[in-house]
Amino acid sequence: MKTTARVVVIGGGVVGCSVLYHLTKKGWSDVMLIERDQLTSGSTWHAAGGFHTLNGDPNVAMLQSYTVSLYEELERISGQSCGMHKSPGIMLADTPERMEFLKMTVARGRYLGMETEIISVKEALNYFPFIEEKYFLGALLDPNEGHLDPSGTTYAYAKAARLGGATIEVQTKVESLEQKPDGTWRVITNKGVVECEHVVNAGGLWAREVGRMVGIELPVLAMEHMYLVTDDIPEVEAFNKSAGKEIGHVIDFGAESYLRQEGKGMVLGVYEQAGKPWSTKTTPWSFGQELLQPDLDRIAPSLEIAFKHFPTLENAGIKRVINGPFTFAPDGNPLVGPVQGRTNFWSACGVMAGFSQGGGVGLALSNWMVDGDPGFDIWGMDVARYGDWATRTYTNAKVRENYSRRFRIRFPNEELPAGRPLQTTSLYDTFIAQGAVMGDSWGMETPLWFAPSVAEAQDVVSFHRSNDFPHIKAECKAVREAVGVTEIANFAKYEITGPGAEAWLQSQMTNTLPKIGRLQLCPMLNHQGKIIGDFTIAKAADERFMMWGSSQAQVYHMRWFEQTLPKDGSVAITPYGMKLVGLSIAGPKSRELLQRLTDDDVSGEAFKFMDYREMEVATVRAMVNRVTYTGDLGYEIWVAPEYQRRLYESIMEAGADLGIKNFGMRALLCLRLEKNFGTWFREFRPIYGPFEAGLDRFVKLDKHEYIGKAAAIQEKADGPKKTRIFMVVDALDCDVMGDEPIWVDGKVVGWVTSGGYGHYVDQSLAQGYIPTECFKPDMTLEIEILGERRPAHLQMDPPFDPEAKRMRM
Numbered sequence: 001m002k003t004t005a006r007v008v009v010i011g012g013g014v015v016g017c018s019v020l021y022h023l024t025k026k027g028w029s030d031v032m033l034i035e036r037d038q039l040t041s042g043s044t045w046h047a048a049g050g051f052h053t054l055n056g057d058p059n060v061a062m063l064q065s066y067t068v069s070l071y072e073e074l075e076r077i078s079g080q081s082c083g084m085h086k087s088p089g090i091m092l093a094d095t096p097e098r099m100e101f102l103k104m105t106v107a108r109g110r111y112l113g114m115e116t117e118i119i120s121v122k123e124a125l126n127y128f129p130f131i132e133e134k135y136f137l138g139a140l141l142d143p144n145e146g147h148l149d150p151s152g153t154t155y156a157y158a159k160a161a162r163l164g165g166a167t168i169e170v171q172t173k174v175e176s177l178e179q180k181p182d183g184t185w186r187v188i189t190n191k192g193v194v195e196c197e198h199v200v201n202a203g204g205l206w207a208r209e210v211g212r213m214v215g216i217e218l219p220v221l222a223m224e225h226m227y228l229v230t231d232d233i234p235e236v237e238a239f240n241k242s243a244g245k246e247i248g249h250v251i252d253f254g255a256e257s258y259l260r261q262e263g264k265g266m267v268l269g270v271y272e273q274a275g276k277p278w279s280t281k282t283t284p285w286s287f288g289q290e291l292l293q294p295d296l297d298r299i300a301p302s303l304e305i306a307f308k309h310f311p312t313l314e315n316a317g318i319k320r321v322i323n324g325p326f327t328f329a330p331d332g333n334p335l336v337g338p339v340q341g342r343t344n345f346w347s348a349c350g351v352m353a354g355f356s357q358g359g360g361v362g363l364a365l366s367n368w369m370v371d372g373d374p375g376f377d378i379w380g381m382d383v384a385r386y387g388d389w390a391t392r393t394y395t396n397a398k399v400r401e402n403y404s405r406r407f408r409i410r411f412p413n414e415e416l417p418a419g420r421p422l423q424t425t426s427l428y429d430t431f432i433a434q435g436a437v438m439g440d441s442w443g444m445e446t447p448l449w450f451a452p453s454v455a456e457a458q459d460v461v462s463f464h465r466s467n468d469f470p471h472i473k474a475e476c477k478a479v480r481e482a483v484g485v486t487e488i489a490n491f492a493k494y495e496i497t498g499p500g501a502e503a504w505l506q507s508q509m510t511n512t513l514p515k516i517g518r519l520q521l522c523p524m525l526n527h528q529g530k531i532i533g534d535f536t537i538a539k540a541a542d543e544r545f546m547m548w549g550s551s552q553a554q555v556y557h558m559r560w561f562e563q564t565l566p567k568d569g570s571v572a573i574t575p576y577g578m579k580l581v582g583l584s585i586a587g588p589k590s591r592e593l594l595q596r597l598t599d600d601d602v603s604g605e606a607f608k609f610m611d612y613r614e615m616e617v618a619t620v621r622a623m624v625n626r627v628t629y630t631g632d633l634g635y636e637i638w639v640a641p642e643y644q645r646r647l648y649e650s651i652m653e654a655g656a657d658l659g660i661k662n663f664g665m666r667a668l669l670c671l672r673l674e675k676n677f678g679t680w681f682r683e684f685r686p687i688y689g690p691f692e693a694g695l696d697r698f699v700k701l702d703k704h705e706y707i708g709k710a711a712a713i714q715e716k717a718d719g720p721k722k723t724r725i726f727m728v729v730d731a732l733d734c735d736v737m738g739d740e741p742i743w744v745d746g747k748v749v750g751w752v753t754s755g756g757y758g759h760y761v762d763q764s765l766a767q768g769y770i771p772t773e774c775f776k777p778d779m780t781l782e783i784e785i786l787g788e789r790r791p792a793h794l795q796m797d798p799p800f801d802p803e804a805k806r807m808r809m
């Protein structure tokens, strides 16, 4: 066995083999895969082998599309058959909501170039002849689906990787991992030690165990999954003969089932409600190529519906039942990328659909390792999207929930209950008692909106405007006309200190840093000049800065900062997490309110827009930012958690005669929309340049040096390829949610990033990107909402306070 390699990939399932192949494709040939047993010995060998391109996250869908397109190349290079059966797939809707979901899915696929379309139930019979028509309303047709041979495909990846110079050691178990002081690794196996620069965890069913070797607990859990293979069904053969093709794939939401042809019979797999986790704490190393005991009772409720929907199958004999485990992350998407706090340790696990996603995971990870960037927007799969709050038992609750919802719709206003409440602030009960509907923000409970009573505090989930509408409107009105208070504890907060703090921070940010006592909005770019963060930074003192950003991106950002911090210890960055919490007061009466709570002078002259000050508020030591995301006069007040209740009660008491009202996250997002403020992960993502995103004011090209500056200069010189636009939509009772296609002069050219109803300005609003070459002030704009193209028009200025006087009052 080789004793050194540039990369060691642990795990020879479809994912590990794909990573290995893609590394060789990128030109890294000194790469090695170590497999404890034989290739495919984890969950790979017993997969049903189905593949498809559809995914709720368009960026993940794109990578799935890449995976599907890869198989021909793989067969050509390796000479090994993947056993491909390409056959169209249909998704069947049995309720109006599921029909709306399908229309939305087709629309979202448009700008990705997907060829999906809505067809009638009659047309669906051309692909799947067993449908009992009366149960269905329509279907989505996806021509790019099929199934393959899981083992053949994995061996094809492996062979192609070997041809590219990779080595593969089977029957070799990685026992432990040791990191050397220089950041390289010692991979200790039962057959000796391999020294390498990078380790990739593609341990599949054992990904947790491999993670534990480096002291981390990855949020993955295996679930048992069953599918049946029927005996031959005469109608299958008859269809094949008469139609001259195979029976297509089917997803039946109502029966929570997928079906496809296998030989002259059918495969029927189920994502049942009573899903069962497997090996909840540790995966036994002794588990090999074996199956689990089938339990047909567990899937009986789904089978009953499936047999009603497809009666021909009811009388078919069952040839075999496969029950095998495979892993999921809490949201069902893979965990990919460098692991924060572990140099050169990479994750390629939690891949629940290895044959739809494995190629994309290999491509993204190999790009990341070789070029330092995944090359796509892979936030939906990034291992950094979870924090250490995603514990083993939290993961268990969420994975079970996700499994049972595999074929369920998630409505835009739908919060999922499993594992909650997890993190709460001291105001949780107070908010609940006032009718708050809470949402999950990176594991933290955050008020979304306030109902008039506790009994009414529930979302009626829908794609359309719902029961929260009038209440959010009232919250927005209170902010715009008097004063509102909202909890902002869920922001990410950091303190940066040390003699090197200023120089380092400046080298990260496109904007110049603020002077002492001032705030500055600072975007951050990667080396390719794409936006990877946007922060509010305060200079608190010499060698001390406070910084606020997106909570969801805290691990993502800390991973980046760890890579760029000077090694000499001259800078320390401390993420505060929930050790610092906050309330924002906003609205024309917010200054009067703040003045009632402090003996500091907070008049407009003494405490200006974008000032930062440490002061006592309601007898509590606080950091106060004169800024708010609502675009009004307002303040963010940050305190230690033990004081938050005191602060809140004082605010409510002092604000009572000013008309103070609670407002939640949904009102906040609506108010920012009326100002056309962008938000992280929607308008600002690593696929956009700063000029494309309209951040020109915050990007200095002639002052200091920072990461991504050369690329930013280039973007400016060439002209941004995309343009962020703001639109007023002629919507009916359904506003945009994000990811809808934008039609310009009758062609789909762009997509919506976010939007909703602007309650104060009484307009349906949307933000999105289109190619700059399509941008014309008089262009005809339409946005496809739930399958209907609605007229929209360009809005150049924010509809609320276009001259930005309110913030500066």
Ligand SMILES: Cc1cc2nc3c(=O)[nH]c(=O)nc-3n(C[C@H](O)[C@H](O)[C@H](O)COP(=O)(O)OP(=O)(O)OC[C@H]3O[C@@H](n4cnc5c(N)ncnc54)[C@H](O)[C@@H]3O)c2cc1C
Pocket (backbone or CB within 6 Å): 010, 011, 012, 013, 014, 015, 016, 034, 035, 036, 037, 038, 039, 040, 041, 042, 043, 044, 045, 046, 047, 048, 049, 050, 051, 172, 173, 174, 175, 202, 203, 204, 205, 206, 207, 210, 225, 226, 227, 322, 323, 324, 325, 326, 348, 349, 350, 351, 352, 353, 354, 355, 356, 357
């Ligand atoms: C019943 C069933 C049906 C399925 N149907 C489909 C389907 O239709 N379509 C689809 O896309 N997916 C399907 N899947 C899921 C699919 O099987 C997985 O997505 C895929 O196998 C994940 O591959 P992997 O490489 O991540 O993990 P695994 O296949 O589990 O591979 C991990 C490998 O790592 C090795 N390993 C772990 N630790 C070590 C160590 N310390 N040292 C050395 N080696 C180690 C293991 O031996 C194993 O071979 C199905 C799964 C099941 C169970």
